[in-house]
Amino acid sequence: xxxxxxxxxxxxxxxxxxxxxxxxxxxxxxxxxxxxxxxxxxxxxxxxxxxxxxxxxxxxxxxxxxxxxxxxxxxxxxxxxxxxxxxxxxxxxxxxxxxxxxxxxxxxxxxxxxxxxxxxxxxxxxxxxxxxxxxxxxxxxxxxxxxxxxxxxxxxxxxxxxxxxxxxxxxxxxxxxxxxxxxxxxxxxxxxxxxxxxxxxxxxxxxxxxxxxxxxxxxxxxxxxxxxxxxxxxxxxxxxxxxxxxxxxxxxxxxxxxxxxxxxxxxxxxxxxxxxxxxxxxxxxxxxxxxxxxxxxxxxxxxxxxxxxxxxxxxxxxxxxxxxxxxxxxx
Amino acid sequence: xxxxxxxxxxxxxxxxxxxxxxxxxxxxxxxxxxxxxxxxxxxxxxxxxxxxxxxxxxxxxxxxxxxxxxxxxxxxxxxxxxxxxxxxxxxxxxxxxxxxxxxxxxxxxxxxxxxxxxxxxxxxxxxxxxxxxxxxxxxxxxxxxxxxxxxxxxxxxxxxxxxxxxxxxxxxxxxxxxxxxxxxxxxxxxxxxxxxxxxxxxxxxxxx
Numbered sequence: 001x002x003x004x005x006x007x008x009x010x011x012x013x014x015x016x017x018x019x020x021x022x023x024x025x026x027x028x029x030x031x032x033x034x035x036x037x038x039x040x041x042x043x044x045x046x047x048x049x050x051x052x053x054x055x056x057x058x059x060x061x062x063x064x065x066x067x068x069x070x071x072x073x074x075x076x077x078x079x080x081x082x083x084x085x086x087x088x089x090x091x092x093x094x095x096x097x098x099x100x101x102x103x104x105x106x107x108x109x110x111x112x113x114x115x116x117x118x119x120x121x122x123x124x125x126x127x128x129x130x131x132x133x134x135x136x137x138x139x140x141x142x143x144x145x146x147x148x149x150x151x152x153x154x155x156x157x158x159x160x161x162x163x164x165x166x167x168x169x170x171x172x173x174x175x176x177x178x179x180x181x182x183x184x185x186x187x188x189x190x191x192x193x194x195x196x197x198x199x200x201x202x203x204x205x206x207x208x209x210x211x212x213x214x215x216x217x218x219x220x221x222x223x224x225x226x227x228x229x230x231x232x233x234x235x236x237x238x239x240x241x242x243x244x245x246x247x248x249x250x251x252x253x254x255x256x257x258x259x260x261x262x263x264x265x266x267x268x269x270x271x272x273x274x275x276x277x278x279x280x281x282x283x284x285x286x287x288x289x290x291x292x293x294x295x296x297x298x299x300x301x302x303x304x305x306x307x308x309x310x311x312x313x314x315x316x317x318x319x320x321x322x323x324x325x326x327x328x329x330x331x
Numbered sequence: 332x333x334x335x336x337x338x339x340x341x342x343x344x345x346x347x348x349x350x351x352x353x354x355x356x357x358x359x360x361x362x363x364x365x366x367x368x369x370x371x372x373x374x375x376x377x378x379x380x381x382x383x384x385x386x387x388x389x390x391x392x393x394x395x396x397x398x399x400x401x402x403x404x405x406x407x408x409x410x411x412x413x414x415x416x417x418x419x420x421x422x423x424x425x426x427x428x429x430x431x432x433x434x435x436x437x438x439x440x441x442x443x444x445x446x447x448x449x450x451x452x453x454x455x456x457x458x459x460x461x462x463x464x465x466x467x468x469x470x471x472x473x474x475x476x477x478x479x480x481x482x483x484x485x486x487x488x489x490x491x492x493x494x495x496x497x498x499x500x501x502x503x504x505x506x507x508x509x510x511x512x513x514x515x516x517x518x519x520x521x522x523x524x525x526x527x528x529x530x531x532x533x534x535x536x537x538x539x
Contacts, residue, residue, distance in 0.1 A: 262503030
């Protein structure tokens with residue numbers, strides 16, 4: 001009944017959302033919706049450490065993955081968020097779910113998303129997408145008037161669904177690369193470009209409108225509400241992430257990066273380079289590389305030799321990103 | 332006979348025209364790209380599994396989907412691509428164990444995820460795209476209560492037919508890329524043996 005036997009469905013939905021969290025993003029600090037990825041308790045604890053336990057010393061020598069030069073910091077933040085989620089965020093979100101009835105939760109979610117539509121509109125314009133800008137404008141108007149200040153998403157039923165858009169996309173549209181992957185405390189997965197974009201988006205309303213958007217209590221209040229709401233919405237997805245991955249941190253990173261590359265590609269119409277892009281990769285069979293045959297026999301059947309080449313190997317993949325990786329050869 | 336409509340009686344020209352149309356559409360109907368076949372087979376089996384659902388039970392669904400996975404996917408190639416260049420540093424017995432582990436994981440995840448039926452169906456896009464020498468077949472899982480889910484398959488020629496080598500969720504998230512990323516650390520720190528153990532755990536987790 002669920003869908004992706006292959007790719008953990010939930011996290012796929014959850015990951016792109018950091019961007020979607022834009023609704024929550026009046027305040028830059030706000031997007032706690034990003035906490036979503038943070039996460040669910042039990043399984044993770046086993047998942048990652050189990051790995052480390054397999055080879056505690058070697059793990060120190062593992063180089064960062066392509067597209068993740070700050071992996072050490074990011075992983076530390078990931079485990080920080082995991083603990084935070086376990087201790088505070090998830091329990092609070094479940095409390096929010098129990099106390100606030102569903103219609104009220106969706107009303108708040110819609111209203112906050114509606115308040116962010118002007119930011120989406122601005123980015124549509126900056127991206128030179130008049131059609132999108134018109135749709136966003138119509139949506140904002142319809143929901144503000146007929147949706148009782150955005151509490152009801154009437155426009156969605158009129159074929160004008162909410163579209164995620166923000167400064168991160170606009171920067172990407174004009175060729176700004178994503179920069180290093182960032183896993184931010186509380187906020188979750190991002191990149192240098194998307195983090196800067198989030199700050200920019202968050203500054204729009206406070207500067208353009210002022211009250212109440214520039215008030216700290218308003219920013220914190222809306223941040224908390226949208227963060228808890230997102231945590232409730234993605235609860236099962238987050239569980240899926242942990243249940244279906246060996247390394248939830250790396251899985252989430254991959255999904256985030258692929259999904260953001262797809263967002264940018266949808267705007268520019270050309271593929272966006274992503275360290276995890278297989279779509280544009282010719283996917284050469286490693287066994288077909290010239291080194292394949294000779295190398296294959298000596299290290300047969302042992303674990304140790306596999307670990308050694310690892311330390312030597314990362315440079316080529318790092319330098320070339322995955323595209324060339326398969327042909328780069330093991331040594 | 333040369334078909335010069337101006338010389339033919341209307342009836343005859345109508346027949347010729349009709350035949351032309353019929354043969355054109357027959358050609359069209361006969362040309363579903365061969366790359367679609369394994370995808371269609373997988374989609375059909377998944378729907379059958381969902382309909383069989385609880386009656387089949389997990390092991391029944393796994394037994395039913397297993398042979399389909401073997402025929403539709405190029406599991407050895409998918410495993411090699413997932414590991415990357417370091418594949419060539421792995422001993423032969425571990426290599427074949429890894430292929431079996433990926434198979435078990437794939438089968439178990441299909442058996443676990445496609446477990447009950449609520450009016451879902453797959454549509455397979457008749458338009459097949461070329462990706463270099465590979466083919467891309469797009470499908471959509473139509474659901475009654477939720478938005479359709481786009482699932483794309485990348486296929487490579489293998490022997491006489493085509494086999495799936497990657498699966499794309501919502502046309503953008505590659506299963507291969509996600510697995511590469513997911514497995515990399517375990518493989519780098521613990522080698523093939525550690526990865527085998529973890530894959531087995533993961534497959535068993537899906538199975539309960």
